[in-house]
Amino acid sequence: MADINSDYLKQYGLSGYGTAAESTTMASESSKGKTDLDQSDFMKLMITQLTTQDPTNPVSNEDYIAQMAQFSTLTGIQELSQSFASLSQTLLQGQTLTAATLVGKEVLVPSSTAELSAEGQAIRGAVELTSSANHARVDIYSNSGALVDTLELGALSAGLQEFEWDGVLANGTAAPAGSYEFRITAQSSGAEDESSAALTPLLTGQVRxxxxxxAGLMLEVQGMGRVSFDSVKQVR
Incomplete structure (x- = not known):
């Protein structure tokens, strides 16, 4: 009988009878290198406990039921994790299909730079204000860092406020094709000093x-590089 039990326990990484402490140690050693216990480890520990318990002082029904409840909880958590992983994959696939329809369209995203692909082209943008501003302006810089034009936006109310640069330099000539940087500053209504705060520009670009x-679902936007799908404010 001992040999049969020994063979039976070997398949679970255990061997023979012994004290509970010895068998628990063997079960622990069989799981070396792991950082988490799985269902197999749980079953090994339970079988070890049942086969090495003191016959005069066996595990009580309450303890056994509690252990089975823990096992059920572990199984449920693992199944839930698998379900969430499957759901996440399904949602990502759905987002990818939705994002694919944006190729060739213009999107409004947080960016300080935009590309002017040809003379006479306009660049549209926006600024999102949490409160009204007494005065706001957009300074536009060339790729070399030179200030080429300024848009005076005046007083703005809270919310998403749009603007457009017609691609004409301050001297009245058409701006050459290339990348341009936009810097937006605004003075909040009720501010005690005359200082202005820098705001994040929102600019339009074509999805390539x-x-x-x-990092998730990404869009390659002309003149802006890779931007997160979640950062898109508008599709135009």
Whole structure:
């Protein structure tokens, strides 16, 4: 009988009878290198406990039921994790299909730079204000860092406020194709001093492609590079 039990226990990484402490140690050693216990480990520990318990002082029904409840909870958590992983994959696939329809369209995203692909082209943008501003302006810089034009936006109310640069330099000539930087400053209503705060520009660019990586769903936007799909404010 001892040999049969020994063979039976070997398949679970255990061997023979012994004290509870010895068997628990063997079960623990069989799981070396692991950082978490799985269902197999749980079953090994339970079988070890049942086969090495003191016959005069067996595990009580309450303890056994509690252990089975823990096992059920572990199984439920693992199944729930698998379900969430499957749901996440399904949602990502749905987002990818939706984002694919944006290829060739213009999107409004947070960016300080935009590309002027040809003379006479306009660049549209916006600024999102949490409160009204007494005065706001947009300074536009060339790729070399030179200030080429300024848009006076005046007083603005809270919310998403749009603007457009017609692609004409301050001297009245058409701006050459290239990348331009936009810096927006605004003075909040009721401010005690005359200082202005820098705000994040929102600029439009054409979506070239869609991809996914560890960061999630990404859009390749002309003149802006890769931007997160979640950062899109508007589709135009």
């Amino acid at each position: 492609s869609v991809s996914t990586d560890a």
